[in-house]
Amino acid sequence: MAKVKYYYDPETLSYRKIEPKKSETVKKSILWILGAMLIAFFGFIGFSQFLMSPKERTQKRELENLKLHYELLSKRMEESSEVLTALQERDNNIYRTYFEANPIPEEQRKAGFGGVNRYKHLDGFNNSEMIKDVTKKIDVLSKQMVVQSKSLDEIVNLAREKHKMLAAIPAILPVKNQDLTRTASGYGMRMHPILKVWKMHNGMDFTAPTGTPIFASGNGKVVKAHRSSTFGKVIYIDHGYGYTTIYAHMSKMVARKGQKVKRGDLIGYVGNTGRSAAPHLHYEVHKNGRPVNPIYYYYGDLTPEEFIAMQKASQQKGQSYD
Structure with missing residues (x-):
């Protein structure tokens, strides 16, 4: 029950009851309704996770874990790419030079994938861009590793035949001089x-x-x-x-x-x-x-x-x- 408020009237030397104005009553009603709505909204946001089904909560955790693993995987791929780049430089400038093999052109090592959009089947998912990005990185890294692996196989064969190559190179005068x-x-x-x-x-x-x-x-x-x-x-x-x-x-x-x-x-x-x-x-x-x-x-x-x-x-x- 609302409290009744009074004011002192000096003319009549008595207390009179304060009658609320209609505008004040309407204003207070509106503020009360707005306050109730805000409380309800924030309450829904704060307790929405408790309103999720067990399946929805599991999916949310899995999505968060996937995003975390994606970041870790992306970082590891960048580190692997740096290691591979250093190996490619040694391959061209040391190994292949020593065995007199032509260096592998940069465009051959890092050539892209031509033709139709090979990642079109990954469209339409909630995280399509993230999935396509990591798939492209894996494809490029895999191709570079294949090229480097073939190069190292060639270097191994050249090393095995090094003595044959040294004996084959024309290294003496053809007449006694x-x-x-x-x-x-x-x-x-x-x-x-x-x-x-x-x-x-x-x-x-x-x-x-x-x-x-x-x-x-x-x-x-x-x-x-x-x-x-x-x-x-x-x-x-x-x-x-x-x-x-x-x-x-x-x-x-x-x-x-x-x-x-x-x-x-x-x-x-x-x-x-x-x-x-x-x-x-x-x-x-x-x-x-x-x-x-x-x-x-x-x-x-x-x-x-x-x-x-x-x-x-x-x-x-x-x-x-x-």
């Missing part, structure tokens, strides 16, 4: 002795008397042993691992096509056949189908001092012998 006096012309632009024009000389010329022995500079297989108008009697040896050597202007060929030879085996004799100005051996080294300077492949024969002396002799821009 006492005191380096037989170095006549090196790799580079030279005056052709017959055509009298400057031409690229793709090998080295070693002067020697007709009949001087010529030796295979590395293990390999003779793929050509014939006579041509330019090189005369010439032998090509495929050493594998991208290396091929050419021995031209022979007077006599000892090795035959299809024959396997080892470093230091006799394959023929110096001559003056083909387009040649004097008895000599024209010798070339090719790597992956392109001629390279043979002087960098004599480490099996020369001391550092002898290498410098031969390099100076080969750089004389005079006339070649073929």
Whole structure:
């Protein structure tokens, strides 16, 4: 029951009852209703979890756990990606360089997935974006791991055959070159002795008397042993691992096509056949189908001092012998 309030009337010297105004009554009623509604709302929010069914509460906990595990998984994938990136750098710059294997291009390692939207089936869920994001990361990481795994398999095979590769690389002089006096012309632009024009000389010329022995500079297989108008009697040896050597202007060929030879085996004799100005051996080294300077492949024969002396002799821009 509401309390009755009075006020003192000085004119009548008595207490009179306070009559509430209608506007005040309406205002208080509205405030009371609003207060009740707010209390009911916040009460519903605060106690809504108690109103959930056991299944709903279980699903809510599972969703929270999934979000937590997603964050942990995402962090672990980032750490794994960093480790894989470091391994890729070592693979390209150390392992593959050491075994003379071509580095794997960056676009091949990190190529995306083309074609249709492969993640369309993940649309329509409450957390589709989160699911698609983690699936993409796993796919990219898995592909990089496959590429790296194949690369390491290749490196393992190269390591097992390292001794074979070292024996195959052309690493000795094709003719005995006492005191380096037989170095006549090196790799580079030279005056052709017959055509009298400057031409690229793709090998080295070693002067020697007709009949001087010529030796295979590395293990390999003779793929050509014939006579041509330019090189005369010439032998090509495929050493594998991208290396091929050419021995031209022979007077006599000892090795035959299809024959396997080892470093230091006799394959023929110096001559003056083909387009040649004097008895000599024209010798070339090719790597992956392109001629390279043979002087960098004599480490099996020369001391550092002898290498410098031969390099100076080969750089004389005079006339070649073929």
